[in-house]
Amino acid sequence: MPSTASPDLASSQGSPPxxxxxxxxxSVRSHRDDLAALPAVLNSEWIKLSTVRSHRAIALLxxxxxxxxxxxxxxxxxxxxxxxxxxxxxxxxxxxVIAAIASILLFTSEAQHGTLATALTAQPAxxxxxxxxxxxxxxxxxxxxxxxxxxxxxxGLLGGLELGDTSGMAATAGWALTxxxxxxxxxxxxxxxxxxxxxxxxxxxxxxxxxxNLLWAFLxxxxxxxxxxxxxxxxxxxxVDTATPETLAVxxxxxQDALVFGGFAVIALLAxxxxxxxxxxx
Amino acid sequence: xxxxxxxxKTYDTRTAVDDLTFDVAAGRVTGFVGPNGAGKSTTMRxxxxxxxxxxxxxxxxxxxxxxxxxxxxxxxxxxxARCMHPGRTARNHLRAMAALSRIPAAxxxxxxxxxxxxxxxxxxxxxxxxxxxxRLALAGALLGDPRVLLLDEPxxxxxxxxxxxxxxxxxxxxRRGGSVFVSSxxxxxxxxxxxxxxxxxxGKLLAAxxxxxITARSAVTVVVQTAVPSQQTExxxxxxxxxxxxxARGSQLLVRHSSREAVSQVAFAQHIAVLELSxxxxxLEDSLLDLTAGSAEFASA
Numbered sequence: 001m002p003s004t005a006s007p008d009l010a011s012s013q014g015s016p017p018x019x020x021x022x023x024x025x026x027s028v029r030s031h032r033d034d035l036a037a038l039p040a041v042l043n044s045e046w047i048k049l050s051t052v053r054s055h056r057a058i059a060l061l062x063x064x065x066x067x068x069x070x071x072x073x074x075x076x077x078x079x080x081x082x083x084x085x086x087x088x089x090x091x092x093x094x095x096x097v098i099a100a101i102a103s104i105l106l107f108t109s110e111a112q113h114g115t116l117a118t119a120l121t122a123q124p125a126x127x128x129x130x131x132x133x134x135x136x137x138x139x140x141x142x143x144x145x146x147x148x149x150x151x152x153x154x155x156g157l158l159g160g161l162e163l164g165d166t167s168g169m170a171a172t173a174g175w176a177l178t179x180x181x182x183x184x185x186x187x188x189x190x191x192x193x194x195x196x197x198x199x200x201x202x203x204x205x206x207x208x209x210x211x212x213n214l215l216w217a218f219l220x221x222x223x224x225x226x227x228x229x230x231x232x233x234x235x236x237x238x239x240v241d242t243a244t245p246e247t248l249a250v251x252x253x254x255x256q257d258a259l260v261f262g263g264f265a266v267i268a269l270l271a272x273x274x275x276x277x278x279x280x281x282x
Numbered sequence: 283x284x285x286x287x288x289x290x291k292t293y294d295t296r297t298a299v300d301d302l303t304f305d306v307a308a309g310r311v312t313g314f315v316g317p318n319g320a321g322k323s324t325t326m327r328x329x330x331x332x333x334x335x336x337x338x339x340x341x342x343x344x345x346x347x348x349x350x351x352x353x354x355x356x357x358x359x360x361x362x363a364r365c366m367h368p369g370r371t372a373r374n375h376l377r378a379m380a381a382l383s384r385i386p387a388a389x390x391x392x393x394x395x396x397x398x399x400x401x402x403x404x405x406x407x408x409x410x411x412x413x414x415x416x417r418l419a420l421a422g423a424l425l426g427d428p429r430v431l432l433l434d435e436p437x438x439x440x441x442x443x444x445x446x447x448x449x450x451x452x453x454x455x456x457r458r459g460g461s462v463f464v465s466s467x468x469x470x471x472x473x474x475x476x477x478x479x480x481x482x483x484x485g486k487l488l489a490a491x492x493x494x495x496i497t498a499r500s501a502v503t504v505v506v507q508t509a510v511p512s513q514q515t516e517x518x519x520x521x522x523x524x525x526x527x528x529x530a531r532g533s534q535l536l537v538r539h540s541s542r543e544a545v546s547q548v549a550f551a552q553h554i555a556v557l558e559l560s561x562x563x564x565x566l567e568d569s570l571l572d573l574t575a576g577s578a579e580f581a582s583a
Contacts (some may be wrong), residue, residue: 026342026356028350029351037384040382040384043381044378044379044382048367114366115378117365118365118422120332121332121357122353122382123353124348280327280333280334
């Protein structure tokens with residue numbers, strides 16, 4: 001027969017032993033407390049990001065790809081006149097892939113190593129963690145995007161290219177950073193939904209590099225222009241060899257492409273946030 | 283300090299925690315025991331908001347965990363010592379935790395020294411032994427100088443010296459007014475420093491009492507052997523007639539919940555000579571194993 005709590009156990013509750021320090025009252029948090037905690041949560045995310053070697057390895061890889069892409073282009077492409085002002089963003093597509101993967105890991109490595117549970121016990125306001133990780137992911141995307149373009153710029157010069165007309169570089173860089181930043185947020189959202197590094201990364205890459213290309217081949221232009229990475233790539237303004245007058249007629253503007261791609265990133269993020277609240281965390 | 287009320291959690295068709303209600307008092311060490319699959323870890327995860335209960339509540343001085351203004355300052359928990367990134371150093375692991383809870387960075391070195399990891403502070407956690415990970419996890423729980431410690435199997439991986447250190451630390455923590463809620467399979471170890479016990483089996487509460495009450499309830503068994511073997515059955519009958527719980531085991535009679543005085547009086551009154559009249563006391567482990575015997579999910583043959 002199970003016994004209920006004995007009077008001895010119940011009666012000892014509430015009174016600290018003699019000589020113990022006086023107990024502080026337990027206070028209840030408010031929304032203002034949550035907002036005030038955001039800088040601290042951001043700081044924690046930065047510490048987590050900057051204290052693992054993978055972060056530095058990813059930055060090195062991005063820089064290496066940036067230099068190599070433009071240097072190799074300069075060295076191998078001889079049938080047209082290339083300038084640094086055009087080629088410095090050539091590695092942006094790969095940079096965006098790397099940024100997406102890095103942001104997947106922002107969440108999945110925490111889930112797999114158990115530090116997500118630690119974070120959730122320290123900060124029960126889960127939306128704060130989502131906001132902090134989103135800001136961090138944006139920062140990752142922008143930082144890697146800048147690194148890719150700076151090293152791409154250097155690679156072009158090393159390859160002997162002329163600087164060219166630089167008047168459009170700022171706008172081009174802005175669109176490139178938009179692409180890498182949104183790719184990063186999309187990666188975070190995918191990571192939050194899938195919660196497993198290998199599955200999230202492989203799923204994202206298979207969809208990006210394989211599935212969408214197949215869909216693009218079979219879907220009408222009026223539909224395929226809304227595929228996430230098709231729209232995202234269009235943000236870069238890269239001319240596609242297979243573009244037809246019909247394709248160009250229904251093409252979205254760069255702003256619209258950014259909104260489509262960003263919309264998918266937001267959907268992934270929202271889905272991940274809902275699951276973060278609903279799922280139990282072990 | 284901690285009030286658990288009608289806690290319930292079901293996974294598909296299996297009820298992991300079934301209407302659990304108990305209190306954890308301030309200034310005391312409360313052990314949380316039960317066989318594998320009893321719902322201990324699920325309960326502890328619900329106590330820190332990692333798992334949502336289907337029903338019931340857990341409150342800390344009346345406040346739900348999710349509503350605590352400074353969770354780390356109220357509850358320090360270690361539910362899994364493996365919860366750390368292997369590529370991050372111990373110091374950076376704690377720095378990230380401290381930053382998240384707005385705890386001054388100086389506290390990191392303090393807790394590392396408290397758990398004896400100051401010389402390993404700049405080593406990556408991936409190279410830590412299980413005992414070092416346990417210490418690092420405990421350091422994380424202590425960062426906020428909490429008033430409650432929730433620990434799930436904290437002595438796993440600790441060597442005997444480490445277990446002794448942990449036992450002394452937790453006892454001192456309670457002595458200073460803190461509440462300790464610790465689950466363990468090492469019942470004998472718990473008995474050495476727990477004040478109260480919450481016993482669960484198959485998700486249900488089996489007992490929530492001071493340790494002394496549990497051990498006293500089924501502790502004493504009187505062993506009696508008659509001088510003339512044929513009088514054993516006669517004596518058993520007289521003892522049963524006196525309302526005592528008697529069991530014959532070979533050449534001995536076992537009389538539970540009684541005393542030597544009571545048994546000897548019955549034998550003397552019936553002029554039955556006895557060769558042996560001794561008392562055996564059951565360990566806390568025996569008492570708890572009896573209590574949970576019917577609810578073990580995976581029991582050895």
